[in-house]
Amino acid sequence: MGYSEDCGFKCPGSQNSHRSSFGKNIRILRLPGSFLDREYPQHLSGITVFRRSAVTYPGDPQHGIYTSLPAEYRRYRRNIDMASNWISYNELAWTEDFLADPADYRDEVNVYIELINSTAVTPVNTVLHLGCGAGGFDVYFKKHYTVSGVDISTGMLDKAKLTNPEIEYIEGDMRTIRLKRLFDCVVIPDSIDYMLTLDDLKQAVQTAALHLNPGGVLLIVCKPEETFHNNNFVYAGEKGETHVTLFENNYINPYVPNTYEITLLYLIRHKGKLSTYMEESKAGLFPKKTWDKVLKDAGFNMETRSLDGIYDKYLLGEGEYPMTVFIGRKV
Numbered sequence: 001m002g003y004s005e006d007c008g009f010k011c012p013g014s015q016n017s018h019r020s021s022f023g024k025n026i027r028i029l030r031l032p033g034s035f036l037d038r039e040y041p042q043h044l045s046g047i048t049v050f051r052r053s054a055v056t057y058p059g060d061p062q063h064g065i066y067t068s069l070p071a072e073y074r075r076y077r078r079n080i081d082m083a084s085n086w087i088s089y090n091e092l093a094w095t096e097d098f099l100a101d102p103a104d105y106r107d108e109v110n111v112y113i114e115l116i117n118s119t120a121v122t123p124v125n126t127v128l129h130l131g132c133g134a135g136g137f138d139v140y141f142k143k144h145y146t147v148s149g150v151d152i153s154t155g156m157l158d159k160a161k162l163t164n165p166e167i168e169y170i171e172g173d174m175r176t177i178r179l180k181r182l183f184d185c186v187v188i189p190d191s192i193d194y195m196l197t198l199d200d201l202k203q204a205v206q207t208a209a210l211h212l213n214p215g216g217v218l219l220i221v222c223k224p225e226e227t228f229h230n231n232n233f234v235y236a237g238e239k240g241e242t243h244v245t246l247f248e249n250n251y252i253n254p255y256v257p258n259t260y261e262i263t264l265l266y267l268i269r270h271k272g273k274l275s276t277y278m279e280e281s282k283a284g285l286f287p288k289k290t291w292d293k294v295l296k297d298a299g300f301n302m303e304t305r306s307l308d309g310i311y312d313k314y315l316l317g318e319g320e321y322p323m324t325v326f327i328g329r330k331v
Contacts, residue, residue: 086153086279086281087277087279088264088266088279089133089153089155089156090153090154090155090156091155092155092266092277093134093153093155093156093158093159094155094159095244095246095266095268096134096136096156096159097159097237097239098236098237098238098239098242098243098244099235099236099237099244099246100134100136100235104136105136105137105139105140106140108137108189108307108310109137109139109140109141110140111307111325112137112141112187112189112219112221112325113140113141113144115219115305115325115327116185116187116217116219116327119217119327119328119329120184120185120215120217120329121215121329122184122215123184124144124145124184124185124217125145125146125184126145126146126147126148126183126184126185127141127145127146127147127148127183127184127185127186127187128147128148128149128150128179128183128185128186128187128208128211129141129147129148129149129150129186129187129188129189130150130174130186130187130188130191130204130207130208131150131151131174131188131190131191131192131194132149132150132151132156132157132160132169133151133153133156133160133190133191134156134159134160134163135149135156135159135160135161135163135164135167135169136163137187137189137190138160138163138164138167139163139164141187142164142166142167145184145185147164147167147168148167148168148169148170148179148183149164149167149168149169149170150169150170150171150172150174150177151169151171151172151191152171152172152173152174154171157169157171174188174191174204174207175195175200175203175204175207176203176207177207178207178210179211181211182211182212182213182216183211183212183213183216184212184213184216184217185212185216185217185218185219186208186211186212186216186217186218186219187218187219187220188204188208188219188220188221189219189220189221190221192204192220192221192222193222193223193283193284193285194281194283194284195284196259196282196283196284197284198258198284198286198290198294200284201284201286201290201294202294202297202298205220205294205295205298205300206298208220208298209298209299209300209330212330213330214330215329215330216329216330217327217328217329217330218295218300218302218326218327218328218329218330219325219326219327220295220325220326221307221323221324221325221326222291222323222324222326223285223321223322223323223324224286224287224288224291224324225258225285225286225287225288226287226288227322227324228250228252228260228285229250229252229319229320229321230250230251230252230319231249231250231311231315231319231320231321232247232248232249232250232315232316232317232319233247233248233249233250233311233314233315233316234246234247234248234314234316235248235314241270241271242268242269242270243268243269243270244266244267244268244269245266245267246264246265246266246267247264247265247267247316248262248263248264248265249261249262249263249265250262251263252285256282258284258285258286259282259283259284259285260282260283260285261280261281261282261283262280262281262282262283263278263279263280264277264278264279264280265277265278266278288304288324291324291326295326295328299330299331300328300329300330300331301328301329301331302326302327302328303326303327303328304324304325304326304327305324305325305327306322306323306324306325307322307323307324307325308320308321308322308323310323
């Protein structure tokens with residue numbers, strides 16, 4: 001697999017299921033059949049909008065489907081003190097087993113490894129992965145580097161620790177975490193979009209700068225405003241008597257500049273019983289010139305590569321999902 005400055009590179013066989021997490025600006029909706037029962041509803045056009053209550057989580061025995069799911073899917077219990085309140089990345093983190101196989105990340109991570117090694121001026125031994133999610137990327141990063149992962153959602157961190165027990169995983173916010181140590185490389189391949197505001201973005205990039213050795217490598221994968229489009233995706237998988245389907249809608253709201261909306265709809269069937277969940281959030285969407293300035297101001301000398309084809313097989317109907325890789329070094 002290769003790439004060039006002119007044509008970028010493609011990962012035709014890999015999967016990335018939007019599963020890293022940040023956790024803010026969330027609305028949790030309930031459709032008929034959902035088993036999230038003990039919340040505080042406000043009715044909007046027949047759909048119930050839930051404001052999270054710290055006293056409950058679907059792992060509780062009174063929540064129907066979780067009492068009958070296999071034990072390995074019941075272990076993801078809501079920590080009432082967690083910073084992230086995404087159900088997708090906490091209570092429903094177990095669906096990662098159905099929607100993404102670590103093997104699907106191989107081609108994509110190999111591209112990143114090639115870029116990192118060709119950009120570095122000294123050998124890269126240590127990598128800090130911000131927004132590491134469930135650890136799918138790290139299955140392959142760890143074959144080349146000593147990896148430390150940071151994520152804000154404990155549900156995803158629980159899965160990452162099970163997948164990669166030899167890796168150090170830390171709960172934290174990529175905008176503010178300070179580990180008081182330096183790394184040869186910082187990667188943010190799947191979560192920078194959750195920096196909703198320009199200030200959020202600046203803080204995350206500053207975190208990367210503060211954790212890099214002089215000349216260290218930074219890799220960020222993002223969707224600049226100029227190339228982003230409205231899209232729909234579908235992911236599905238089943239094991240035993242449980243079947244999970246996830247629909248994802250990305251929508252650029254013309255009335256809310258520099259953002260796009262992410263809506264996730266889960267259909268979960270276990271022994272014929274259907275439960276549905278909908279979750280809405282917003283993500284940042286910045287023009288390339290903004291990215292260039294933020295990275296330059298933070299002390300990075302960066303180049304870009306295009307990354308196409310990763311999501312094509314999950315697109316519903318016509319669409320495209322080009323992404324941009326920023327790769328460079330700390331000056």
